Amino acid sequence: MNDVSKPAPGVPDELRRQLGVPDAVMIGLGSMIGAGIFASLAPAARAAGSGLLLGLALAAVIAYCNATSSARLAALYPVSGGTYVYGRERLGEFWGYLAGWAFVVGKTASCAAMALTVGSYVWSGQAHAIAVAAVMVLTAVNYTGVQKSALLTRVIVAVVLAVLVAVAVASLTSGALDTADLNVGSDATAGGVLQAAGLLFFAFAGYARIATLGEEVREPARTIPRAIPIALGIVLVVYALVAVSVLLVLGPDGLAAAGAPLTDAARAAGADWLVPVVRVGAPVAALGSLLALILGVSRTTLAMARDHHLPHALAAVHPRFKVPHRAELLVGAVVAIAAATTDVRGAIGFSSFGVLSYYAIANASAWTLTRAEGRPARLIPATGLAGCLVLAFALPLPSVITGGAVLLVGAAAYGARRMLTGPTRQQHPR
Incomplete structure (x- = not known):
């Protein structure tokens, strides 16, 4: 097998390996423990009722398989790019390209959505301006x-x-608990559980950020396989605790109707002092997701x-900071423009479809090892x-149609470029 641990010829410099296991775990946690858990519980309850716990378990199983496949591949290919690299090396140039396309386009939209989430919580009347400012600040930090x-x-x-644990503890120790609400799945259908799992999956999806930083991790063959399961395990425990506690306090119907589930759970538990804390925690969580998303994209x-x-x-690496500075600036600019001019929160279904496509290619790549x-x-x-x-x-039909259309556009662009220029590189032998 050819050595893919170094950049392609002509790249002026390499990224610097400086992240250890704790750093990698924290980046994974920052990606997963984001705004998703604040927002995904209510639509999951609408889809599956109390079956959202079954959906959470199903999402966790799939996330574990994806994480294990990604970790094994990242240890073998410790370079930037994640599944773009794995698909290219194991399945062929097209599949790597398609994974990269799905990730870059989908996650750029997710970046804009996270930025707008920050803006809506901090100052709803100036959500777009706050969103742009958040993108600029985090891009500068990454740079x-x-x-x-x-x-x-x-x-x-x-x-x-701290915010999530406080809400869970306040809920579980309140007098508002109704254990009948944990009659798991009694009001759920198979389709509803699958849809809930699809919605909840994206609260786990950030562990890929560890793999996409493979070129900046020390001892990647050791660090990445350790960091990914540690981060995923911590997140699973926290999410299960939060989901159970909120379901017990609000009930399936109350949770399904909640505009801000964690805030409503704090009120129902009689912990009104927690409400402003949760309102601060939500934009902070969105900032964490945004920071990690910009890194990964x-x-x-x-x-x-x-x-x-x-x-x-865009392959240039900054000689001092050892970061892909042109790529960072371009991603930041595109996200800032999207956050300033559009409201993508209601039209991000194709991002969900794209992320699942990305991980499907990761698993197919791991199968060939x-x-x-x-x-x-x-089996994994x-x-x-x-x-x-x-x-x-199982996602809502508009999400499937939009996501599929975005992938087809990417495939068409690849085909057109291939016809004009031929292969971009030689396939690495296995």
Whole structure:
């Protein structure tokens, strides 16, 4: 197998390996413990009622399979790009490109949505202006080095974890509990549970950020396989605690109707003092997600630029800060424009479809690994691949149509470029 641990020829410099296991875990936590848990519980309850706990369990199983596949691949290919690299190396150039396309386009929209979430919580009357300011600040933080991003992520994760644990404890120790509401799945259908799992899955999806930073992690073959399951395990425990506590206090119907589930749970538990704390925690969580998303999108952009799927100028690495500074600035600019001019929160279904497509390619890539390459048990990538496809097509029909259309546009662009220029690189032998 050819060495893919270094940038392609012509790249002036490499990123600097400076993240250890704690840093990588924190970046994974910052990606997962974001605004998703504040927003996804209510639509999941509307889809599945008390079956949202079954949906959470299903989402966790699929997330575990995806995380295991990603970790094994990241250890073998410790470079920026994540599944873009894995698909390219294991399945062929097209599949790597499609994974990168799904990630960059979908997650750029997610970045704008997270920025608008920050704006709506901080100052709803000026949500767009606050969103743009948040993007500019976090882009500047990322530009000055990944270590500073990791440090800020530590602070954000600590704040958000404290808020979530406080809500769970207040709910579980209140007199408003109704254990009848944990009659799990009694009011759910199979379709509803699948849709709830699809909605809740994206609260877990940030562990890929650890893999996309593979070129900036020390001892990646050791660090990444440790960091991903640790981060996922912590998040699963926290999410299960929060979901159970909120369901017990509000009930399936109350949770389904809640505009701000954690705020409503705090009120129902008689902990009114927690309401302003939750209102602060939500935008902080969104900032954490936004920070990690910009990191991940810029690194995938870097990898695609190295292979000329995007302008090669974006492959430049800053000589001092050792970050893909042009890719970071471009991603920041595109996200800022989207956050300033559109409201993508209601039209982000294609992002969900894209993320599941991205992980489906990761699992298919892991299936091709040999035992000598650290292949996981075959059941893991098989379950992950099937689960991703099922959840993708269980999403609301407009999301499936929009997401599929975006992937087709990317495939058409790839085909047109291939006809004009030929292959961008030689496929690495397995």
